[in-house]
Amino acid sequence: MNKTEVISQLTPIFQIVFNNPEIQISENLTANDVKGWNSLTHMILMSNIEESFKIKFSLREINKMQNVGDLISLIESKK
Amino acid sequence: MNIEIRKASEKEVPFLVRTIIDAEKSGTSILPYEKIFGLSEDETENILNSILKQNEEDCELSMDAFLVAFHDNKPIGAVSAWIEALNDVSSSVIKGNLLRQHLSMKNLINASKYWQNLQEVHFDIPVKSIQIGLVYVAEEARGNRLAEKLIKQQLEVLQKKINQKEEKVFVQVYHNNLSAIKAYNRIGFEIIETKENLDKNLLGVLPDTKKVLMQLINIKNE
Amino acid sequence: MTFTSVLFLPYLVVFLILFYLLKQNTLRWLLLLGASIAFYLNIHLGFTLILFLVSIITYLTSIGIKNSKNEKSRVNTFRIGIFLTILPLLVSKYLLTLFKLLNDYFYFTEQSDNPLSWIILPVGISFYTFMALGYIIDVYNEEIEAEPNYGKLLLFLSFFPLVLSGPIERGKNLLIQFSNLPKFDFHFINQGIKLMIWGYFMKLVVADRLGLYIDLVYSNPNNYSGSSIALAAILYPFQVYADLGGYSLITIGVGQLLGIKIIPNFNRPFFASTMAEFWRRWHMSLINWFNKYLYTPLSYEFRKLGIYGILISLMITFIVSGIWHGANLTFIVWGILQGLFLSIEATMLYLKQKKGTELNSNYFKLPAIFGMALTFFLFAISQVFARAESVPNAIFLFKKIFSNLGMPYISSISLLVGLLALFMLLSYDFMLEFNKKRILLYLNKYKPLKYFILSLIIYSILTIGNTGSEGKFIYFNF
Numbered sequence: 001m002n003k004t005e006v007i008s009q010l011t012p013i014f015q016i017v018f019n020n021p022e023i024q025i026s027e028n029l030t031a032n033d034v035k036g037w038n039s040l041t042h043m044i045l046m047s048n049i050e051e052s053f054k055i056k057f058s059l060r061e062i063n064k065m066q067n068v069g070d071l072i073s074l075i076e077s078k079k
Numbered sequence: 080m081n082i083e084i085r086k087a088s089e090k091e092v093p094f095l096v097r098t099i100i101d102a103e104k105s106g107t108s109i110l111p112y113e114k115i116f117g118l119s120e121d122e123t124e125n126i127l128n129s130i131l132k133q134n135e136e137d138c139e140l141s142m143d144a145f146l147v148a149f150h151d152n153k154p155i156g157a158v159s160a161w162i163e164a165l166n167d168v169s170s171s172v173i174k175g176n177l178l179r180q181h182l183s184m185k186n187l188i189n190a191s192k193y194w195q196n197l198q199e200v201h202f203d204i205p206v207k208s209i210q211i212g213l214v215y216v217a218e219e220a221r222g223n224r225l226a227e228k229l230i231k232q233q234l235e236v237l238q239k240k241i242n243q244k245e246e247k248v249f250v251q252v253y254h255n256n257l258s259a260i261k262a263y264n265r266i267g268f269e270i271i272e273t274k275e276n277l278d279k280n281l282l283g284v285l286p287d288t289k290k291v292l293m294q295l296i297n298i299k300n301e
Numbered sequence: 302m303t304f305t306s307v308l309f310l311p312y313l314v315v316f317l318i319l320f321y322l323l324k325q326n327t328l329r330w331l332l333l334l335g336a337s338i339a340f341y342l343n344i345h346l347g348f349t350l351i352l353f354l355v356s357i358i359t360y361l362t363s364i365g366i367k368n369s370k371n372e373k374s375r376v377n378t379f380r381i382g383i384f385l386t387i388l389p390l391l392v393s394k395y396l397l398t399l400f401k402l403l404n405d406y407f408y409f410t411e412q413s414d415n416p417l418s419w420i421i422l423p424v425g426i427s428f429y430t431f432m433a434l435g436y437i438i439d440v441y442n443e444e445i446e447a448e449p450n451y452g453k454l455l456l457f458l459s460f461f462p463l464v465l466s467g468p469i470e471r472g473k474n475l476l477i478q479f480s481n482l483p484k485f486d487f488h489f490i491n492q493g494i495k496l497m498i499w500g501y502f503m504k505l506v507v508a509d510r511l512g513l514y515i516d517l518v519y520s521n522p523n524n525y526s527g528s529s530i531a532l533a534a535i536l537y538p539f540q541v542y543a544d545l546g547g548y549s550l551i552t553i554g555v556g557q558l559l560g561i562k563i564i565p566n567f568n569r570p571f572f573a574s575t576m577a578e579f580w581r582r583w584h585m586s587l588i589n590w591f592n593k594y595l596y597t598p599l600s601y602e603f604r605k606l607g608i609y610g611i612l613i614s615l616m617i618t619f620i621v622s623g624i625w626h627g628a629n630l631t632f633i634v635w636g637i638l639q640g641l642f643l644s645i646e647a648t649m650l651y652l653k654q655k656k657g658t659e660l661n662s663n664y665f666k667l668p669a670i671f672g673m674a675l676t677f678f679l680f681a682i683s684q685v686f687a688r689a690e691s692v693p694n695a696i697f698l699f700k701k702i703f704s705n706l707g708m709p710y711i712s713s714i715s716l717l718v719g720l721l722a723l724f725m726l727l728s729y730d731f732m733l734e735f736n737k738k739r740i741l742l743y744l745n746k747y748k749p750l751k752y753f754i755l756s757l758i759i760y761s762i763l764t765i766g767n768t769g770s771e772g773k774f775i776y777f778n779f
Contacts, residue, residue, distance in 0.1 A: 008195030014185040019654045021175060034116045036654055039592060039600075040577075040611050040647050047604035048184065059601045060442050184607070 001079035027069030087145035102213035105286035137213035138170040158229035159212035208247035254289035268293040341707035347701035348423035363447035387588030398628035468586035496554030503768025510719030526707030574672030616640035
């Protein structure tokens, strides 16, 4: 799976979880840029990404993520 | 044959749902809703039922978009059509929002892997043009040019709604559905664009990986 | 010795002069270490030994994790290390209560001659133990390198500005600074003194004056009307804010004098318009600790449960945070209330987001002031449980508020002085929150006025403040 494919699959997940069809994914995107992305919704987002991509994250991996770029490369490395 | 055509009401919703599912299957046994969202056919019916009853305007899943033909008070045909982005929101966004409201997160996430591919076979229709969602005629009523009648009457209704006669009219059809393409052709539609996505991801998800966009060039009045 | 002892400031000045006379970084952090140990030794020899013990366990665990040959020994070192690090805290804080509870059922001894009654809580242990745990977990998660120098790790845990009541610092932030202590800068002194003055004002003038009234009412609620109890209940959150917030500002100010940046503990909490926002502004170092090391792992474990997983994690986190405050049922009720408030908010937010309505941090679409009032009100209710002696006692207080309101007792000079000072504190916070232009008196650009106000504040601290005694901070009990 390459970066573009990951982004195109991630985009609807973000749109669904944060219920905002206008969210566009970029590598520099952080939780501060997305309304509603907080510690409560974060794990809901992560578990939905796991389900969509059929992968599993460890807690350590989730903790180390700084922005969506990190998330994308993590998914790439697992696919 | 004594046929009456009028706007759909809540009583006809189950019938409309059947027409939508029939059109989506496009002559195959593949129901895209089923595959994309991971729903059963019954669940799909239930969800379409409640979406139609909500009657959001101007998209393929609004009750208002339907005209129904009756014979002896029994629905035998239907057409759906709407004006694209009449209130500045495109019909695909309205449809997306409706699905978001009525589907569970799990179903939506299931769809996330097809989103990009589906976008690639999606046609963007010019704002304020008319789009036909589906035309359905029951088996026993076929051969009466009922489809044509329904479309013409629906166009009149919509043209009245925006006070314009010369409007562009479009319809999207799966490429495999030759009988539909032929039927639209007879009324005056012609293929103006095709889109295809050969990604293996979409195999078995849509009735055909190729879609055609048809436009009404000139209404034939025979 | 504490920040409010007579000798603290003279000692601090001597220490600062020595600190800045030394040029070599090694000598400087050794001086810091010496001063920190002396500061804590001055409180209690036994406590200091426990601190040494915890620091040695922490050091050995972190080095052990780093040098582990395989994953299995890494995990085992980590688990054993965590257990041993937290053990002194568990023993000193909970063993006595546990024994009493069990004794109620099994009657090992007479309640009066409890064989464990010699156990006392070493002041600061809840704070430095949490710093140690966070450090070990960070090393285990490879977020920081294990500190090879035991002395620096001991300094991290015993650093005198923090050791008694936090802020609960992170190795990530503090250890690096010890390795690179900055040169003298007048700016540090200027900033540090300002922070300390404001901290002393919050503690000695606002908190202590309000505290006199609140203690009076809480210690003998039978003698006071329902409205007096209600007033004390409303004032208590302000007292805690001024007490721990003042302490934290002094800590941060002392750090600033040394050129060391310490994380903030409060961010004008009473301007939060939701409970969730409140907890991002109140006792931040503790809540960040719980968020990182308890809530996040829990919500990870329960992530398949969606919103329910979030609610379970919130509830557990706040109950544990309640227990952290003390081995008393009152704190468990306090934690359950916080968990409940936050769960309700989270559910409302979740449903709203699902419905697709515009997300708004203010759930009720009311002006922010209503949200602030409601948030404060809910917090004040929960704080009654934190302050009351027991749960029945807290319920008695509520009953009295509703059954026998009466006239409030307000003819107390302390209360009036406290309220006036509180008004100053809140108006200062208000300006910072809503008007960044700093037109307020104490930060006025016009220097004579600024210095006049500053001296007024110092004067009020010296005359009104209960200076010189071994002042008690509320959080010394936790």
